[in-house]
Amino acid sequence: MDFSLTDEQELLRETLHGFLDSFCTKEWLDDLEAKEEYPADLFEQFARLGLLGLGVPEELGGSGGGLVELAIVCEELGRHGGSVNMTYMPTAVFGNQTLLGGGNAELQARFLPKMAAGELRTAFALTEPEAGSDAAAIRTRAEPDGERGGWRVNGSKIWCTGALAADYLVLSARTGSLDDRHAGISIFMADAHSPGITIRGLPKLGHHAVRSCEIHIDDCWLPPDSIIGEPGKGWNALVRALDAERIGVAAICTGLSQRCTDMALEYGLSRHQFGRPIASFQAISHLLAEMETETAAARWLTLYAAWRTDQGMPHTKEASMAKAFATELATRSATRGMQIFGGYGYSKEFEMERFYREAKLYEVAGGSTQIQRNLIASRMGIPSHESRL
Secondary structure (H helix, E strand, O other): OOOOOOOOHHHHHHHHHHHHHHHHHHHHHHHHHHOOOOOOEEEEEEEEOOHHOOOOOOOOOEEOOOHHHHHHHHHHOOOOHHHHHHHHHHHHHHHHOOOOOOHHHHHHHHHHHHHHHHOEEEEEEEEEEEEEOOOHHHHOOOOOOOOOEEEEEEEEEEEEHHHHHOEEEEEEEEOOHHHHHHHEEEEEEEEOOOEEEEEEEEEOOOOOOOOOEEEEEEEEEHHHHEEEOOOOHHHHHHHHHEEEEEEEHHHHHHHHHHHHHHHHHHHHOOOOOEEEEEOHHHHHHHHHHHHHHHHHHHHHHHHHHHHHHHOOOOHHHHHHHHHHHHHHHHHHHHHHHHHHHHHHHHOOOHHHHHHHHHHHHHHHHOHHHHHHHHHHHOOOOOOOOOOOO
């Protein structure tokens, strides 16, 4: 049993670690967050480093590799803040993985090379006001257009991260009956600037540089070649993208937890009270020991789920286990870090307050921790009325 990264994976981690430390400084991110300005320059750097093509075969313009490499990248991104993560995920995970899972060679050849090169950005338009945890309950409809060919789409989406900066939406719509659930869903590559698509940013607690959006779709025409795969058979591609998202989010939260641990440790060793470093007091040292231990556990849960994916083994349960554990840990580590920092943690002079604000999102986005536990239980053979998920 080998727990070490390969030389290539270690080089990837070290290269990205150094780049992010120099590029994504606190001052740089604070400025973007204040302006709510999309970090297009960071997206371009991701392309230059070959990160947008990870998991994409080289013959399609990608960098090769798989979910383990994506997990390594996402953990490093998680050390630097939510807007850094959200610059990467919509294209490199949602867009790539949905196209790869859809089985449409023509669309793969048309889009994936441009996405890997940073020439095209995507956003994942799945969630709706009445279809969040129950992803198969989407009501946005795509009907065949008998006159022009193609499809007419009507509906709405919400919490579509990065949509204002996207060139294309990876858009899920119902082409069958609502009773068909999984069998009635299709996925489209929809030009985000198509007539009939209106996108509006939503105010939120954190991740300010990459807006989360609501989308209204009013009689939008999509061409015949915009559908990913066959009509009504998009669910498997969605499952692939959602499993990859859960592994990616678990890795992000591992990085977030590690950063909170590292910052709290550094502060605890430098801050003195009663004539000694506060980290030397058992109340603080045990918090730090728990943070370090649980972060290591999250890392191995995440890498195991990624490894099973790359080996072609069943991995949905493992992806959900990693996400449920790592996301709750991120909130816990940020809370503990705030407690160790004391009053200084509440100040914007330190990054801990931002991690504290941002951590909670991951327990909800990508499927809440409660939904992850439903998925885990169902794959343990436990009957439940939520087993349709």
